[in-house]
Amino acid sequence: xKRYFLAAATAVGxxxxxxxxxxPVKIGMLITLSGPPAVLGxxxxxGFQLAMEKLGGKLGDKTTELIIEDDELKPDVAISKAKSLxxxxxxxxxxxxxxxxxxxxxFKPIIKSNTFLIxxxxxxxxxxxxxxxxxxxxxxxxxxQNFEVLGKHAEQQGFKSVFLLAPNYxxxxxxxxxxxxxxxxxxxxxxxxxxxxKDYSAEIAKLAAAKPDALFTFMPGGMxxxxxxxxxxxxxxxxxxxxxxFTVDEATLPAQKDAALGFFGGxxxxxNMKTPGNAEFVAAFEGKYGYVPSVYAMxxxxxxxxxxxxxxxxxxxxxxxxxxxxxxxxxxxxxxxxNFKFNTNQFPVQDYYxxxxxxxxxxxxxxxxxxxIFSAAGDFYAKDCKMSW
Amino acid sequence: xxxxxxLVQVLNGLQLGVLLFLIAAGLTLVFGVMxxxxxxxxxxxMVGAYFAVAFYALTQNFLLTVILASASALLLxxxxxxxxxxxxxxxxxxxxVLATFGIILFLNQATTxxxxxxxxxxxxxxxxxxxxxxxxxxLYPVYRLAIIAVGLAVAGLLWFMVTRTKLGMLVRAGxxxxxxxxxxxxxxxxxxxxxxxxxxxxxxFAGVLSAPIFSVEPGMGDDxxxxxxxxxxxxxxxxxxxxxxxxxxxGLVDTLGRSMMTDILKLFMDASAANQxxxxxxxxxxxxxxxxxxxxxxxxxxAPGKTA
Numbered sequence: 064x065k066r067y068f069l070a071a072a073t074a075v076g077x078x079x080x081x082x083x084x085x086x087p088v089k090i091g092m093l094i095t096l097s098g099p100p101a102v103l104g105x106x107x108x109x110g111f112q113l114a115m116e117k118l119g120g121k122l123g124d125k126t127t128e129l130i131i132e133d134d135e136l137k138p139d140v141a142i143s144k145a146k147s148l149x150x151x152x153x154x155x156x157x158x159x160x161x162x163x164x165x166x167x168x169x170f171k172p173i174i175k176s177n178t179f180l181i182x183x184x185x186x187x188x189x190x191x192x193x194x195x196x197x198x199x200x201x202x203x204x205x206x207x208q209n210f211e212v213l214g215k216h217a218e219q220q221g222f223k224s225v226f227l228l229a230p231n232y233x234x235x236x237x238x239x240x241x242x243x244x245x246x247x248x249x250x251x252x253x254x255x256x257x258x259x260x261k262d263y264s265a266e267i268a269k270l271a272a273a274k275p276d277a278l279f280t281f282m283p284g285g286m287x288x289x290x291x292x293x294x295x296x297x298x299x300x301x302x303x304x305x306x307x308x309f310t311v312d313e314a315t316l317p318a319q320k321d322a323a324l325g326f327f328g329g330x331x332x333x334x335n336m337k338t339p340g341n342a343e344f345v346a347a348f349e350g351k352y353g354y355v356p357s358v359y360a361m362x363x364x365x366x367x368x369x370x371x372x373x374x375x376x377x378x379x380x381x382x383x384x385x386x387x388x389x390x391x392x393x394x395x396x397x398x399x400x401x402n403f404k405f406n407t408n409q410f411p412v413q414d415y416y417x418x419x420x421x422x423x424x425x426x427x428x429x430x431x432x433x434x435x436i437f438s439a440a441g442d443f444y445a446k447d448c449k450m451s452w
Numbered sequence: 453x454x455x456x457x458x459l460v461q462v463l464n465g466l467q468l469g470v471l472l473f474l475i476a477a478g479l480t481l482v483f484g485v486m487x488x489x490x491x492x493x494x495x496x497x498m499v500g501a502y503f504a505v506a507f508y509a510l511t512q513n514f515l516l517t518v519i520l521a522s523a524s525a526l527l528l529x530x531x532x533x534x535x536x537x538x539x540x541x542x543x544x545x546x547x548x549v550l551a552t553f554g555i556i557l558f559l560n561q562a563t564t565x566x567x568x569x570x571x572x573x574x575x576x577x578x579x580x581x582x583x584x585x586x587x588x589x590x591l592y593p594v595y596r597l598a599i600i601a602v603g604l605a606v607a608g609l610l611w612f613m614v615t616r617t618k619l620g621m622l623v624r625a626g627x628x629x630x631x632x633x634x635x636x637x638x639x640x641x642x643x644x645x646x647x648x649x650x651x652x653x654x655x656x657f658a659g660v661l662s663a664p665i666f667s668v669e670p671g672m673g674d675d676x677x678x679x680x681x682x683x684x685x686x687x688x689x690x691x692x693x694x695x696x697x698x699x700x701x702x703g704l705v706d707t708l709g710r711s712m713m714t715d716i717l718k719l720f721m722d723a724s725a726a727n728q729x730x731x732x733x734x735x736x737x738x739x740x741x742x743x744x745x746x747x748x749x750x751x752x753x754x755a756p757g758k759t760a
Contacts, residue, residue: 099669101569231731253723254714255731259675261666264464264596265711271590272457285571288667292573296665298583298591318573318667 087126088374088381091148093141093159093169094183096133099285102314103161103359104133107183109352110363111158114371117347122367123374134160138168145169149176155381156181158366161359163187163206163234174198179387183366184359186410188237192444195408198384200391202366203358204331205410205442206234209308210241212329212415212436213279217246217306224249225306226275228266230286231255238281238308244443251275263290267297277304287311288318295322311420313357316428319420323428328418329436331400331411332361334429338401355429361399372396392452406441408448414438456587461711462704463586467596469703470603474658475676476683476695477610478651484690484756485626486644488541489548492532492555494677496652500525500659501668502563505572514577518660525656530649537648538641556674564670571667599661606654607696614692623647627690627756679706682742688752698753702738709737 092111094104108131121127130152134141141160148154149172156179160166166185173180174196182201190196191205217225227242227250229235239253251273254266270278278299282290287310294300305326313334316323334345334355344364348356373390380386394404398413406412415437418430479493503521511517532555540551575581576595583591614620622643625633634640659673666672683702687694714730721729745753 097564097569098671099569099571101564102571105569253727255727256710257731257735261662261672261675262464262468264467265461265707268457268460268464268590269711271460272454285667285669288571288573289665292667293593293665296576296581296583296593296595298593314570318571320573 086379087128088122089128089130089152089154090122090370091152091154091157091159092129092131093134093144093148093157093165094131095136095161095165096131097135100136100161100283102284103184106314106357106359107161107363109348110356110360110365111183111367112363113344113348113351113360114364114367116351118367118371122371123376123378125374130154134165134169136162136165138164141165141168142172145172149173149178154178156370158183158370160185166190170196170199177384179384179391181366181370181391183362186442187233188442188444191408191410191442192447193449195445195448195450197388197409197450199409200369200405201410202369203362203411204413204415205444206237207241207244207444208415208437208440208442209329209331210238210281211245211443212417213306213308213327214242214245215436216327216329216417217242217248217277217279220277220304222246222248222276222304224251224273224275224277226251226270226273226278226303227253228270228278228280228282228290229255230258230260230282232258234283235281238279242279259286261289263293264297267293267299270294271297271299271302275303277306279306280310281308283309284315287315291315291319291326292322300325311418311430313355313429314359316420316430317354320428321422323420324422326420327433328420328430329415330358330418330430331413331415332358333416333418333432335431336399336401338399340397341399344399355427365396365398365400365403368396368398369394402439406445407450407452408442408445409450410442410445412439412441415440456590457711460586460590460592461708463592463596463600465704465707466700467600467603467703468707469700470600470607471658471662472676472679472683472703473603473607473696473699474654474661476680476687476699477692478648478654479680480684480687480689480691480695481623481627481647482651483684485623485630485647486541487630488537489545489552490537490651491549491552491677492559493651493655493680494673494675495556495559496525496529496655496673497659497662497676498563498668498670498673499528499559500656501663501666501672502567502572502659503656504660504663505567505574505668508574514574517574518657521660522653522657525659526649526653529652529656530645532652533645533648538644541644560670560674567670569670571669573667574663576664593665595664599665602661606657610692611696619643619646624756679738682738685752686742686745688755690756691752691754694752694754702741705741706734706738709734713737 096104132144157173158181161184163185180199184203186201186205227239229238308329311323311326311328372395376390377386404412417433419433421431482490503524507517507520580595580598583593586592683698687698713734714726717726717730
């Protein structure tokens with residue numbers, strides 16, 4: 064009798080224990096949160112957390128543990144954090160990274176551990192073509208596409224001559240190549256500057272002397288703040304059209320302010336976009352964090368919503384990689400961008416727009432959609448990806 | 453390259469040069485007179501810029517901002533001297549490097565915590581905004597002309613102080629033979645403190661001046677510190693005149709290199725190769741110059757004769 068009681072008690076104990084121990088979904092977020100570029104990582108994180116909050120702190124209606132790690136924009140740090148996310152924490156998904164060179168660093172350790180890697184921003188060409196991978200999904204864009212928007216626009220406007228200016232590293236060269244892929248007019252000069260350069264007076268003097276119809280530049284973060292201000296102070300804004308990518312956006316506009324007014328960029332989304340749920344998102348974001356969301360915040364939000372749809376579909380079978388992959392590929396969520404689906408290389412197929420910097424009634428600055436440039440566009444490299452769906 | 457473009461680039465080089473001089477002047481004195489390696493000199497430039505952001509938000513007045521921010525930079529420099537640096541003068545250079553490097557990490561992180569990681573700016577003052585046509589078709593920002601003027605004025609003032617005042621004489625004497633100055637009854641500790649605070653203020657002043665044209669962000673002093681060291685090595689450690697001439701030379705070489713190197717290479721190689729090599733070579737130029745000067749004149753161009 065006593066023995067039966069014990070057995071029953073043990074059984075109850077085990078059962079209740081199993082309820083309490085119901086495995087939460089674990090998401091590892093690996094983004095850049097230190098140094099000046101941290102502002103981009105912050106936007107991504109805030110967007111992602113806003114989505115989770117809207118879903119009641121859960122993804123797919125399951126208890127979710129979000130582990131946020133800072134890669135410090137250093138490849139060695141990124142690799143060791145990635146290893147501990149997949150090795151020690153055994154996360155179900157890694158969401159990262161902000162920068163393309165960080166993605167290249169963490170790609171191998173994460174993919175080797177058979178964990179899904181979802182990039183909410185970085186979309187380097189290396190993983191879009193023949194090195195595409197069934198475990199890698201990119202929810203943002205393929206890097207070249209934003210540059211191609213400006214090239215196409217310059218082509219359509221019939222600009223006769225364009226001056227190209229970019230920092231001397233891989234993404235800067237991608238910017239120049241992406242632009243040239245769409246633009247057939249004359250390139251008066253291509254100038255590469257030091258990454259992180261402070262003073263652009265030498266380049267601006269050259270630009271003024273060259274007198275092109277338009278300038279195309281790629282100056283992310285603080286470089287964009289400095290360059291835009293110096294460009295405006297040199298009085299060039301009235302003399303040529305300013306075309307750019309990742310140079311004038313909500314991450315840099317609080318510092319650029321009036322200096323960037325009327326300048327053009329290219330992206331897949333803007334705060335004033337008229338898509339279902341977008342106005343609510345922007346209002347909720349500004350209410351909670353006190354600044355205007357950028358495309359990075361939107362990407363963080365969309366990534367959380369994508370994962371929500373996946374977990375909802377797959378339920379407890381997160382270890383069934385095939386089921387998870389199919390659920391990811393379905394992209395069964397409402398993107399703030401409107402049209403969104405995955406290409407065969409698991410990079411987005413979406414619309415791209417020309418953006419123009421505008422001042423809002425409340426005195427804050429944001430990018431606004433000028434016109435659509437590409438509809439449902441996949442990237443240039445997808446054709447080399449031999450993945451079967 | 454046309455003559456007018458060349459002239460504009462020379463002005464750009466001068467403007468970079470005077471900013472470098474403001475930073476290097478303090479560094480060379482502290483290093484030359486006190487034998488103290490202050491890696492934290494670059495963050496004092498950054499702190500100056502952040503003070504400018506803070507005081508501009510308070511006062512909305514540029515001139516007042518310059519005065520308040522420079523004074524705060526001076527106070528912070530003195531505070532660091534009293535709290536940290538004066539305990540390190542008698543120790544060896546490795547300890548200087550460790551302690552001042554710690555200050556870099558601390559202040560970079562502190563600015564991130566206080567102001568956030570995003571780049572900040574302050575507007576140029578109204579009376580110095582806009583640009584004027586220097587020659588037909590080439591505009592030059594008024595603010596940059598003002599920087600050149602102010603930088604040259606400060607250089608003149610420093611020259612006067614160092615060569616014509618008693619304090620300057622002590623500083624020069626200290627750079628040559630410190631023990632002798634001390635033996636003659638001069639309060640060396642107080643001299644050190646003055647030199648240090650003044651150097652910190654000049655660096656902070658440079659930070660304030662550059663806030664309207666560059667972005668103010670954590671870590672902004674780290675790159676400029678390296679160039680400032682190049683300046684004082686080329687100019688000769690401890691020499692204000694050396695720092696002035698070297699700063700202008702470095703500013704000109706860097707600016708003209710960046711604007712002309714690719715075009716020069718294009719004369720004898722194809723455009724894409726020149727675009728590859730040009731920027732890399734241009735960013736090396738000042739270090740090549742430093743190496744060459746170290747080879748022919750290991751103490752720099754105008755090093756004060758050490759007798760200690």
